[in-house]
Amino acid sequence: MLCHACYDAPCQLNLASFEGIARGGNKASVYATRLRATDPTRLFSDAQSPAEWRKKGFAAVLNERSREAISRRACSTRRCA
Secondary structure (H helix, E strand, O other): OOOOEEEOOOOOOOOHHHHHHHHHHHOOOOOOOOOOOOOOOOOOOOOOOOOOHHHEEEEEOOOOOOOOOOHHHHHHHOOOO
Protein backbone atom coordinates (compact mmCIF):
# COMPACT_ATOMS: atom_id res chain seq x y z
CA MET A 1 0.00 0.00 0.00
CA LEU A 2 1.36 3.39 -0.96
CA CYS A 3 0.66 6.36 1.23
CA HIS A 4 1.48 8.89 -1.50
CA ALA A 5 3.30 11.05 1.01
CA CYS A 6 6.84 10.47 -0.16
CA TYR A 7 8.93 10.72 -3.31
CA ASP A 8 8.64 7.00 -4.10
CA ALA A 9 5.04 6.90 -5.34
CA PRO A 10 5.29 5.57 -8.92
CA CYS A 11 2.75 8.11 -10.24
CA GLN A 12 4.48 10.95 -8.34
CA LEU A 13 1.18 11.88 -6.66
CA ASN A 14 2.08 13.43 -3.32
CA LEU A 15 -0.83 13.85 -0.91
CA ALA A 16 1.26 15.34 1.91
CA SER A 17 0.67 18.94 0.83
CA PHE A 18 -1.84 21.01 -1.12
CA GLU A 19 0.85 21.73 -3.72
CA GLY A 20 1.35 18.00 -4.28
CA ILE A 21 -2.38 17.43 -4.68
CA ALA A 22 -2.67 20.41 -7.05
CA ARG A 23 0.28 19.07 -9.10
CA GLY A 24 -1.55 15.79 -9.64
CA GLY A 25 -0.17 12.50 -10.89
CA ASN A 26 1.98 11.47 -13.82
CA LYS A 27 1.78 8.24 -15.82
CA ALA A 28 5.48 8.32 -16.72
CA SER A 29 7.27 5.45 -15.04
CA VAL A 30 9.84 6.82 -12.62
CA TYR A 31 11.35 3.36 -12.13
CA ALA A 32 11.75 2.46 -15.81
CA THR A 33 15.17 1.78 -17.18
CA ARG A 34 16.27 4.97 -18.88
CA LEU A 35 19.04 5.59 -21.33
CA ARG A 36 18.86 9.35 -20.82
CA ALA A 37 18.11 11.59 -17.89
CA THR A 38 14.68 13.17 -17.69
CA ASP A 39 13.70 16.59 -16.46
CA PRO A 40 13.12 16.67 -12.69
CA THR A 41 9.61 17.21 -11.30
CA ARG A 42 10.32 18.63 -7.85
CA LEU A 43 7.57 20.39 -5.93
CA PHE A 44 8.21 24.11 -5.35
CA SER A 45 11.10 24.11 -7.87
CA ASP A 46 10.24 22.86 -11.34
CA ALA A 47 6.78 24.42 -11.76
CA GLN A 48 4.79 26.98 -9.82
CA SER A 49 1.19 26.42 -10.90
CA PRO A 50 -1.13 23.56 -11.85
CA ALA A 51 -1.06 24.83 -15.46
CA GLU A 52 2.73 24.48 -15.54
CA TRP A 53 2.45 20.92 -14.16
CA ARG A 54 -0.13 20.04 -16.85
CA LYS A 55 2.43 21.11 -19.49
CA LYS A 56 4.87 18.65 -17.90
CA GLY A 57 2.41 15.77 -18.28
CA PHE A 58 0.76 15.73 -14.85
CA ALA A 59 -2.97 14.99 -14.71
CA ALA A 60 -5.35 16.68 -12.29
CA VAL A 61 -6.73 14.74 -9.35
CA LEU A 62 -8.96 17.67 -8.35
CA ASN A 63 -11.84 19.16 -10.33
CA GLU A 64 -10.33 21.81 -12.58
CA ARG A 65 -13.15 21.87 -15.13
CA SER A 66 -16.09 23.60 -13.50
CA ARG A 67 -16.64 26.00 -10.62
CA GLU A 68 -20.22 24.87 -9.96
CA ALA A 69 -20.69 23.32 -6.51
CA ILE A 70 -22.40 20.19 -7.84
CA SER A 71 -19.56 19.59 -10.31
CA ARG A 72 -16.95 20.05 -7.62
CA ARG A 73 -18.66 17.54 -5.37
CA ALA A 74 -19.12 14.96 -8.14
CA CYS A 75 -15.61 15.36 -9.52
CA SER A 76 -13.99 15.15 -6.11
CA THR A 77 -15.14 11.55 -5.72
CA ARG A 78 -14.64 10.16 -9.25
CA ARG A 79 -13.03 10.92 -12.59
CA CYS A 80 -14.73 13.63 -14.64
CA ALA A 81 -15.08 13.52 -18.39
